[in-house]
Amino acid sequence: MSNLLKAKPIIDAKLPKLLDKSRSLAQRGLKPKLCVILVGDNPASMLYINNKRKKCEQIEAGFELIQLAESVNDKDFLETVKRVNNDPEVTGCFVQLPVPKHLQHIDITQLINPKKDVDGFHLNTINQLYLNDLTGLVPCTPRGIVTLLAENKITIQGKHVVIIGRSLIVGKPLSLILNGLNATVTLCHSHTEHLESHTKRADIIVCAIGIPEFLKEEHISPEGKQIIIDVGINKKDNKTVGDADFEHIKDKVAAITPVPGGVGPMTVFSLMENLLKTTETILKDKTDEQSDSAI
Ligand code: NAD
DSSP: EEEEOOSSSHHHHHHHHHHHHHHHHHHTTTOOEEEEEEEOOHHHHHHHHHHHHHHHHHHHHHEEEEEEEEOOOHHHHHHHHHHHHTTTTTTEEOOSOOOGGGTTTGGGGTTSSSGGTTTSSHHHHHHHHHTOOSSSSSOOHHHHHHHHHHHTOOTTTOOEEEEEOTTTTHHHHHHHHHHHHOEEEEEETTOSSSSHHTTTTOSEEEOOOTTOOOOOGSSSSSSSSEEEEEOEEEEETTEEOOSSHHHHHHHGEEEHHHHHHSSHHHHHHHHHHHHHHHHHHHHHHHHHHEEEEHH
């Protein structure tokens, strides 16, 4: 059996530091608080939101869920986002995606106050990645993947990483980040020809496409030295499975993330890291404003 890259030991080791930071921010005058706007009651969204709520509790951050009716109109939806954006007690917020069809014409990620952009999807945030700056907010799943690699002492610099899937929330930002960390990145997608010719040459394969058990033995190198990062969360026969055919490839690679228990929890953990960052920035701005007005 290859090395299993589990999230739990990493999160258990890192959570106390996040709790300390959260308490310190509260003592300095701003308690971190996450606000999630949900339209409708999609069960998968509710599950994700509950995981986020639990993590907030663990770091003593505030949490608020604003649940709007599935039929909410544009005006009421936009007014809610605006109110949350301007709420001085909310230090991080996002709209849980997907939203119902009638709201999908709105570019929701750009509506969020960039200072509270804990998901890391706002163009201001992406621009920082483009400039190779990883010190600020970073989209949660890519941030979680980088943390998972670093904590397992898996070298990124100089390695060939093949990412399958170019979504705006995973594949594309991850390609920018890994490029900035000096990996050689190949970004594959649904139009890539001879996918296996790319994946077989990779040191690290990241699979983020949303097709259950897609990555098979025929895609990997026979040498058994590759690292597989499985981002997928799919339902198959009432079970949660990833985008990699775990059972058939787990013994043929050096290391692989389990699903569940790998990238998913790292994503939620990254959201907490981003929440502390947004809170810190908002607190600093507030303190700067106060000292300016005292002059
Ligand atoms: P998406 O659905 O927005 O896009 C899928 C991508 O896969 C596209 O870029 C497409 O070109 C590519 N693709 C589709 N079929 C392909 C094929 N046959 N060969 C090569 N590329 C192909 O993707 P997403 O939102 O990034 O989600 C991908 C998966 O990751 C889903 O299962 C989703 O649930 C999961 N996900 C998990 C987390 C987490 O925290 N673990 C976070 C986000 C998404």
